[in-house]
Amino acid sequence: MEREIETKCIHLEEDEASIQHFGSISYPIYQTATYAHPAVGQSTGFDYSRLQNPTREHLEKVVASLENGVDALAFSSGMAAITMLMELFAPGDHLIIDSDLYGGSIRLFDHVSTKNGICFSRIDCAREDVEAYVQDNTKAIYVETPTNPMMNVVDIAELSAIAKRHGLLLIVDNTFLSPYLQNPLDLGADIVVHSGTKYLGGHNDTLAGFLVTGREDISEKLRFLIKTTGAGLAPFDCWLVLRGIKTLGIRMDRSQENAMEIAKWLRAQKHVTKVIYPGFEDHPGHEIMKRQSRGYGAMLTFQVENKDFALGILGKVRMIRFAESLGGVETLLTYPTTQTHADVPKEIQEKNGLTDATLRMSVGIENVKDLIAELDRVFHEIENGQ
Template sequence: MYTDKVLDGIDLTINQGDVVAIIGPSGTGKSTFLRCVDRLEKPETGTITIDGETQDLAHIYGKDLTELRKKTGMVFQNFNLFSKKTALQNVMEGLIVVKKMKKEEAERIAREQLKNVGLLDHANHYPRHMSGGQQQRVAIARALAMEPKLLLLDEPTSALDPELVGEVLDTIKKAANEGYTSGYDYSRLQNPTREHLEKIVASLEEGIDALAFSTGMAAITALMEIFKPGDHIIIDEDLYGGSVRLFHSINVKNGLTFTSVDLSSVDVEDYIQDNTKAIYAETPTNPMMRVSDLKELSKKAKKHELLLIVDNTFLSPYFQNPLKLGADIVVHSGTKYLGGHNDTLAGFLITNREDIQEQLRFIIKTTGATLAPMDSWLILRGIKTLGVRMDRAQENALKIAHFLEKQEYVTRVLYPGLESHPGYELMKKQARGFGSILTFEVDSKERAYHILENVKLIQFAESLGGTETLITYPITQTHADLSREELDRNGITDRILRLSVGIEGAEDLIADLEAVLKKIK
């Protein structure tokens, strides 16, 4: 039963242990039912039976029920928000403290109630970032979660916009009359496995939210929906070829414009236009392993009110956290290191900004390229071994890089873990490791072909980040759609090979490369 402002006509029985929920200003209902009743219009009719004792509401008006509450063990709850807790934590608290519910079950019910009041997307928001109306609805969700015998709203219009009052009361009526939903109405919108995965990825990147997509390219495609025709984006000229294809073939058609620059060496401010909205970077880049200064890019992006978007796939959150360096959005192809086994596809967008979170949540719900439950489980499985895989693969990569530097037919080795790499010192400052991707150049196309055709343990395949070591030929695989001009500008020639180093024995991998190099005539 609920009431707002007027108690007339209620015939209510409250037994020991029943919850009486009171929603009102700070201080209301902390210890007594009286404090809330005092704020309501004096009732003329109706009765209340508390633990077998029936009284007219008019009779108890103005009387303190503190002693009765103590004798009966009734639970009186005030549902104002606490400034240091999120909406979800507020709703969970009553269930854990009053109903002694386990955390997992309390969270499930709390999410159901936030959904009932239309605030599931605000679960991780703090009161200071919410309107008065939203705070009031969180308080109502908290109360409904505990299934109170009586819910009193103390002048709800004081905190709600007028147009929301009816919506909130309708929500209460519906919840009271029809029961609650499971909280997961449709798997495209959310499912428990994906939700669990998103929380883990958000925590790894130290963001407030992560959104799981069916692939990395699905994530980037959705990300571009936050922009509108006429917007301009500065992108690194050395990016994954699939990203470049999307930008130039799809997004340009839809009215966006792009400027490609070497973010590791130029002053990005020289390329900012009146309509520039974002800077999009990879560091290290794919495949030429350039390293950009994320703190410096962030400083300039914030100066001009631009978004800084960073694809962190190569290093994973184990080695680098762009949000801590000033980025607004982080992109991952979860297919790679997060999954780690080359047996599923996934993509992620992570942010630490609530306004972006809300935009992206609407986009993923509307466009629908969400990650399926089984794929979510596979990524969760992969994350469990992320640390040990990254450490071992990086150790192997450094040994292979040193080996390749000494080979007669290898003209260049690009790996940021080598002291000779121009980004070595910067990587030490902004990352905790160098990763396990390296690129090397041989002295002819024929030698490149020979290596691709004769490696045994190393597999010639287009991917990265798994337990297996893969060798890729960028000019015909990952970057096949780039123009000749773009390839030449980035130094991607028919002599360039990229290695994604796995977790096999480093000696075995080096022996495989050594054997194939010895066969070169």
């Protein structure tokens, strides 16, 4: 019988029958660079930590289990994971990518992948005909859902059907929802990307990235690349993410409940011109998310009446932090135009609807009454010129 995901966050079933590591409930940190061999031609199963480490291996098994994959690889950051992912492609290859992606991904594609001879078609995968952009040299479709920061939703199963018709890889960045709320591999994706810094780690205290696949052939290629490039996650950081995953379920539940309440509150404010949250029934992707996800997440984006009001909010919040990241227990406000998407060309920002009055909120696990009280204070102070 398949276990529920809350249990899988805490227990790796294959380890339960053994009393290894002296019975330690918390998986040990194997802080070692190398391993002694019993004799020539013999190994303990570990040779050198760039290749693999017991703590990293355990974390990878947990993440693979959560995403229902055959393998997961842990990297030093989300961008390290995506950078190595691009080594699957060769000069002359073409990828279809969503136009609304995390700014770091866009920077990598524009300034590194393009230099290496890979070309891209950047389109709105939620609204445009993706299949019309497939070329003879197209190798993959790369999306986020929901997207960062405009919260567009793409139909993963539909994209999977297109990818399979043309022999393409479908790569889905699942950072915003985490495996707790969405499993792209089950919907036909070939590779799932995570910034483990965010919901998986959950405490804003370490960097991590993951690639997860349900295909043995892709796993074999990625394993060769990770041992060659040396971008694997260090043991202590692996342990921090393991500790964070144990509470993933309860954190996501609370954060998501809070996000809905704050989104409703923001919608009622006269200085807010737009609130983008997939949990609202009038969000264009609401019905798709009902089919492919188990919730709507804790990320929301909102527009205020002008730049000065946006800057006023960022300058006056105290408990809510003005910071660049997401997915932790603390509620954070981000200003995409100067932070996450500063390197995205202005014309692309404008096309996606990103303006200097746009704010992105990662809702944490605080009491929602306190979060709303903070926002109410800030709005009143700005209105009164304080």
